[in-house]
Amino acid sequence: MREPAGLEFSGVGRAFTVAGRHRQVLAGIDLTVAPGEVIALLGPSGCGKSTLLRLAAGLDSPTAGAVSVDGRPVRGIEPRCAVVFQEPRLLPWRTLFRNVAYGLPRGVTGAPARQEVEHWLSVVGLDAFAQHRPRQLSGGMAQRAALARALARRPGVLLLDEPFAALDALTRLRMQDLLAEVQREAGTTVLLVTHDADEALHLADRIVLLGPSEDPAAGSSIRLVLPVPGARPRDRGDSTLAELRASLLSELGVNIHGRIQA
Amino acid sequence: MSLTEERTAVAPKRTAARRAVGVVLPLLLLGVWQLLAGSGIYSPAQLPPPGEVASAFGELAGRGELWHHIAISTQRVLIGFALGAVLGLALGGLVGLSRTANAALSPTVQAIRAVPSLAWVPLLLLWLGVGETPKIVLVAIGAFFPVYATVSAALTHVDSHLTEVGRAYGRSGLRLVATVLFPAATPAILSGLRLGLAQGWLFLVAAELIASSMGLGFLLIDSQNTGRTDVMLLAIVLLAALGKLTDTLLGFAETRLLTARR
Numbered sequence: 001m002r003e004p005a006g007l008e009f010s011g012v013g014r015a016f017t018v019a020g021r022h023r024q025v026l027a028g029i030d031l032t033v034a035p036g037e038v039i040a041l042l043g044p045s046g047c048g049k050s051t052l053l054r055l056a057a058g059l060d061s062p063t064a065g066a067v068s069v070d071g072r073p074v075r076g077i078e079p080r081c082a083v084v085f086q087e088p089r090l091l092p093w094r095t096l097f098r099n100v101a102y103g104l105p106r107g108v109t110g111a112p113a114r115q116e117v118e119h120w121l122s123v124v125g126l127d128a129f130a131q132h133r134p135r136q137l138s139g140g141m142a143q144r145a146a147l148a149r150a151l152a153r154r155p156g157v158l159l160l161d162e163p164f165a166a167l168d169a170l171t172r173l174r175m176q177d178l179l180a181e182v183q184r185e186a187g188t189t190v191l192l193v194t195h196d197a198d199e200a201l202h203l204a205d206r207i208v209l210l211g212p213s214e215d216p217a218a219g220s221s222i223r224l225v226l227p228v229p230g231a232r233p234r235d236r237g238d239s240t241l242a243e244l245r246a247s248l249l250s251e252l253g254v255n256i257h258g259r260i261q262a
Numbered sequence: 263m264s265l266t267e268e269r270t271a272v273a274p275k276r277t278a279a280r281r282a283v284g285v286v287l288p289l290l291l292l293g294v295w296q297l298l299a300g301s302g303i304y305s306p307a308q309l310p311p312p313g314e315v316a317s318a319f320g321e322l323a324g325r326g327e328l329w330h331h332i333a334i335s336t337q338r339v340l341i342g343f344a345l346g347a348v349l350g351l352a353l354g355g356l357v358g359l360s361r362t363a364n365a366a367l368s369p370t371v372q373a374i375r376a377v378p379s380l381a382w383v384p385l386l387l388l389w390l391g392v393g394e395t396p397k398i399v400l401v402a403i404g405a406f407f408p409v410y411a412t413v414s415a416a417l418t419h420v421d422s423h424l425t426e427v428g429r430a431y432g433r434s435g436l437r438l439v440a441t442v443l444f445p446a447a448t449p450a451i452l453s454g455l456r457l458g459l460a461q462g463w464l465f466l467v468a469a470e471l472i473a474s475s476m477g478l479g480f481l482l483i484d485s486q487n488t489g490r491t492d493v494m495l496l497a498i499v500l501l502a503a504l505g506k507l508t509d510t511l512l513g514f515a516e517t518r519l520l521t522a523r524r
Binding site: 057059077079082083085087089091093094102103105106133149153 | 423424426427429430431432434441442445446448523
């Protein structure tokens with residue numbers, strides 16, 4: 001396993017020009033993630049959470065500021081990061097085994113490669129399905145395979161873009177537990193994009209709340225950084241977490257009594 | 263799993279029955295042909311009965327002439343198809359993968375595609391003489407366009423989610439083509455090859471009708487000149503049968519290739 005890496009955003013901004021119109025999505029993002037830390041990026045949809053994650057992966061580049069992994073700036077696709085998308089995005093013509101092998105770092109071949117793939121398949125509980133095709137799997141299984149593919153890359157930073165959002169409630173809870181377990185075993189740094197306050201509270205060391213500024217044209221920035229008390233794994237029924245949840249939801253504009261705030 | 267097993271167990275009987283249904287229409291057509299020929303509406307010179315066509319087959323086959331025509335036509339189609347398909351794959355690949363190449367080449371290729379097959383014949387005769395070359399080149403032109411069009415379209419429309427996975431996992435350039443773009447486009451490429459082969463036969467007849475002393479197209483035009491309607495019908499039936507046969511063979515290869523990855 002590669003050592004967990006630190007991740008740093010300094011003064012990061014991202015603007016898009018769509019049909020001649022300038023649109024600022026992110027502005028002035030400063031965030032330092034320690035090696036081995038689990039950060040949940042929480043925010044309403046469309047606030048630029050996924051954009052921030054894509055900047056860390058090198059799938060996109062910032063229009064202001066810089067992103068660095070372990071002090072070295074991210075330029076192009078970042079080999080120390082691995083991404084799990086909202087959809088499993090497995091290659092349908094490959095078996096699960098070969099899909100997971102797709103994540104291996106360049107140069108890992110032969111017996112070590114096979115062992116690595118088998119290891120991660122068994123970690124996510126899919127060793128019996130190595131020769132299956134993606135279409136033969138349920139959504140949860142496919143997403144587990146996508147997680148194994150990311151882990152096979154031995155990433156310093158694991159980037160998760162709402163990976164459980166499309167799963168049913170029960171599968172989602174199981175996947176959260178699996179992720180917590182894998183993170184404990186691998187010790188990897190995790191940046192988890194989510195819109196689920198409970199998921200953030202269950203998994204993260206710190207919750208970073210992203211949201212629009214006073215001036216909507218200025219783009220989203222960090223509204224709040226909230227350290228989550230208590231060591232992981234956490235009890236989902238913990239009462240201090242319930243209070244945090246209420247305040248998080250009210251920050252997100254949801255009144256816990258069911259009314260939407262103006 | 264058990265569900266699919268049951269399904270495959272029942273399948274052979276049903277597919278056999280379905281294939282048998284395909285024979286009904288040709289037999290019906292044969293019957294109608296026989297009735298029409300015997301009804302006196304058409305003279306035997308206009309529409310000889312099927313029996314006469316069969317005896318023409320026996321006559322030409324007995325003299326060994328027929329095999330010669332079939333062999334030379336098949337050879338022209340196969341060589342021409344191979345050339346056209348290779349060029350179509352190469353140029354379609356280039357246009358499908360590079361936006362610059364697409365912008366530069368595709369308007370011209372589209373315009374050339376609009377030229378009817380027969381329009382090429384005089385030019386090819388002028389440039390390449392009356393030997394085998396102009397015929398093979400015309401078949402190659404015919405086979406080229408469907409392959410070119412399907413390959414370029416298939417590569418342009420590969421699911422961008424999958425391409426992004428390839429990029430996120432460090433694949434770019436040729437490695438991205440080999441691991442994501444090409445496999446994703448394979449089904450479309452295979453059906454493009456079948457279309458190319460079918461069009462190769464169409465263009466073959468165009469070539470042989472005008473300038474040849476051998477082949478099924480020659481047999482067609484020669485039978486017109488000698489008033490042998492039975493031979494004319496025989497040539498048409500043979501063209502249909504050969505076209506179907508080569509398409510079936512390619513379709514068989516296609517199924518083998520695609521089920522290997524299912």
